[in-house]
Amino acid sequence: MFGANHRFSRTMMALALLAMAGSALQANAQPEQREPELTTPLEPLTTGITADQIFAQLEIHNELRKSALLGYSVLRTYEVTGTNGKVHAAEVGRMEFRAPDQKRFVPMSETGSVVIRRMALNRLISSEIDAAELSSHFVRRRPA
Numbered sequence: 001m002f003g004a005n006h007r008f009s010r011t012m013m014a015l016a017l018l019a020m021a022g023s024a025l026q027a028n029a030q031p032e033q034r035e036p037e038l039t040t041p042l043e044p045l046t047t048g049i050t051a052d053q054i055f056a057q058l059e060i061h062n063e064l065r066k067s068a069l070l071g072y073s074v075l076r077t078y079e080v081t082g083t084n085g086k087v088h089a090a091e092v093g094r095m096e097f098r099a100p101d102q103k104r105f106v107p108m109s110e111t112g113s114v115v116i117r118r119m120a121l122n123r124l125i126s127s128e129i130d131a132a133e134l135s136s137h138f139v140r141r142r143p144a
Contacts, residue, residue, distance in 0.1 A: 071098040076105075078121045080112070089116035091125070103132040 079090045089112030097103050105125045110117060 066100065069097075069099060071096070073097070075108075078124060080116050080120050087112060089113045089121060091117055091121045095128070097132065101133050103129045105129065 073094055073096045075092070076095045077090065077092045080088045082088060090110070091107060092109045093105050093107040095103065095105050105128075
């Protein structure tokens, strides 16, 4: 009764709905433990300060902070959830950091879709590890 064009249209509509549902999925990294916060005292603003002076102070502060952090280990849960709250994939493990730029993820449990874990969670975890490595090699360039 319906022709090939109608079946093709219905197939394309179904694929579009699946694509929209897939784009509604969210990948979340949730630490299981509260991470310690680094705090420093705030000083009042000084008039007449230049951008170069601000960046020089920022670099000093970053170096002090970096030298104080030798490492940490935290239990993390990464989940891909739909808009209805259903968990489609999850990975629990320990994220370990060692100064100056070494991060690694030690998986403890994996649930849900292997495809979603590989395509979303593993990429999310890898990008977090890569960001730690890149941050120590990042060279900030200021305009002349």
